[in-house]
Amino acid sequence: MSNQNDQHSSSHEPPSRKEMSRRQFLTYTLGGATAFMMGGVALPMVRFAVDPILQQKGEGTYVKVVEASKITNEPQEFTFELKQQDGWYLSTATLTAWIRKDESGKIYALSPICKHLGCTVGWNKNKDLPEQYFCPCHGAHYTKEGKQLAVAPKPLDEYRVKLENDWILLGDIIPNTIVK
Numbered sequence: 057m058s059n060q061n062d063q064h065s066s067s068h069e070p071p072s073r074k075e076m077s078r079r080q081f082l083t084y085t086l087g088g089a090t091a092f093m094m095g096g097v098a099l100p101m102v103r104f105a106v107d108p109i110l111q112q113k114g115e116g117t118y119v120k121v122v123e124a125s126k127i128t129n130e131p132q133e134f135t136f137e138l139k140q141q142d143g144w145y146l147s148t149a150t151l152t153a154w155i156r157k158d159e160s161g162k163i164y165a166l167s168p169i170c171k172h173l174g175c176t177v178g179w180n181k182n183k184d185l186p187e188q189y190f191c192p193c194h195g196a197h198y199t200k201e202g203k204q205l206a207v208a209p210k211p212l213d214e215y216r217v218k219l220e221n222d223w224i225l226l227g228d229i230i231p232n233t234i235v236k
């Protein structure tokens with residue numbers, strides 16, 4: 057009997073470790089829930105802000121432009137569309153390239169943007185300067201390879217060229233590598 061009483065009384069002893077008060081429990085619970093909700097709101101915003109910065113740059117976009125069999129020694133003008141992603145803004149640019157193959161069969165594509173002040177050059181457009189690219193704005197002219205002959209300080213830029221399944225694909229515009 058006395059044993060039972062002893063057991064009974066010992067079960068009501070306060071535990072030795074410190075118990076959490078109701079106020080502490082509410083503080084922790086509400087704090088945790090608030091932090092969870094804030095994280096849910098803030099993380100997408102942070103991702104939205106930095107995502108374009110973190111996106112890796114690939115080797116560039118190539119666009120299918122023309123079948124390789126159509127390319128001749130004579131420069132020909134081709135236009136094509138390029139989708140451009142600038143941060144969150146997607147646009148489509150219409151670009152032009154003058155494409156030819158040289159005597160060894162190497163295909164290259166020149167940008168028509170004049171290296172003087174950015175007008176557009178054309179092939180064989182001036183009867184006094186045959187077999188040349190000519191800029192009507194201030195008279196710059198260039199050889200077939202894009203080498204500057206007057207007015208402009210640099211040769212015409214070229215596009216990166218890739219041959220895939222007998223199609224010519226054009227990529228980024230880079231400084232002229234053909235003119236020595």
Ligand code: FES
Binds near residue numbers: 191
């Ligand atoms: S922009 Fe072409 S010559 Fe000036």
